[in-house]
């Protein structure tokens with residue numbers, strides 16, 4: 001069992017729509033101080049399974065860190081999905097659930113900046129957390145484009161109405177219903193976003209929606225640093241398992257991967273690794289470079305962030321300041337992320353004899 005997960009009590013389950021519910025979690029004394037979060041971040045939840053022991057899934061926090069009220073994630077049923085239906089059907093107040101602390105990089109750097117927020121379906125979860133937090137503690141204007149199948153599938157409909165009424169000078173929410181207007185096209189999204197080209201854009205929703213938004217924003221020449229997106233995918237692995245067991249299992253895979261890379265220049269000696277994390281600096285001269293950066297840091301007792309360990313989420317994202325790495329797998333970072341130097345520590349092995357990375361910012 002890893003030491004980073006916490007068992008939290010379920011305080012309440014709120015039915016948001018026919019196929020979405022919010023799970024309110026309490027903090028135990030051991031968990032206090034480990035669940036501070038930024039709007040847009042997610043928790044990783046361990047859903048019990050008689051087939052696999054557990055199924056790990058990420059759920060974005062819909063609550064706001066600056067408002068009173070419990071830590072809350074909002075889950076929409078996936079058709080035939082295991083974990084989402086278990087949460088909506090089986091989990092109940094008074095139960096407990098194991099979770100990893102908040103992580104993720106889908107969060108505004110400046111809550112005072114104007115924000116252009118795109119959500120599709122359950123993608124509204126991190127979006128409402130960002131909006132609530134910016135309204136409560138920032139000063140910019142916020143424009144939300146929220147796409148849904150029909151009126152009955154709009155999550156937080158009343159909350160959006162309440163927020164809009166409370167902040168008429170700062171918040172505009174546009175509901176787009178597929179049942180009325182059809183799916184929003186790239187041209188329509190572009191025409192909408194064209195009025196807000198100085199805003200910081202955040203997008204979360206189904207893959208085709210995110211693709212259309214991303215292309216629209218690129219056409220409008222939103223710079224990379226003002227375009228952010230969060231992909232909702234299911235984790236296949238188990239970040240809750242014993243790290244050493246995982247490492248043994250992964251070592252076998254790494255051996256296979258090493259052969260695939262026989263054409264890459266071999267590193268002749270140990271790698272020097274310099275790391276900035278949570279205001280601290282670490283320097284290591286004995287990194288063999290065989291295992292990913294995350295595993296090496298864990299073996300040194302460094303509390304580096306992670307969740308899926310599979311390159312499927314961005315919890316372990318770090319910035320490469322010097323050197324180069326190869327990522328074994330990457331489902332989340334796009335070309336512009338890579339050009340900006342962002343890498344997934346759980347998948348990165350060194351290609352150079354010196355690496356300098358930072359988890360700050």
Ligand SMILES: Cc1cc2nc3c(=O)[nH]c(=O)nc-3n(C[C@H](O)[C@H](O)[C@H](O)COP(=O)(O)OP(=O)(O)OC[C@H]3O[C@@H](n4cnc5c(N)ncnc54)[C@H](O)[C@@H]3O)c2cc1C
Pocket residue numbers: 042048049050051052054055057058059060061073074075076077078080081082083084085104122125126230231232233234235312313314
């Ligand atoms: C960063 C991030 C944030 C996210 N935030 C949200 C959010 O806020 N809200 C939200 O709704 N979703 C969110 N998601 C998506 C969420 O993590 C899940 O992908 C989604 O809920 C679908 O999971 P599911 O298990 O229901 O469906 P699937 O992943 O489609 O489930 C089917 C899978 O479960 C397996 N399975 C079937 N039965 C069992 C069993 N008994 N035991 C074990 N496995 C079994 C099947 O083999 C199959 O692979 C987020 C994802 C990410 C990466």
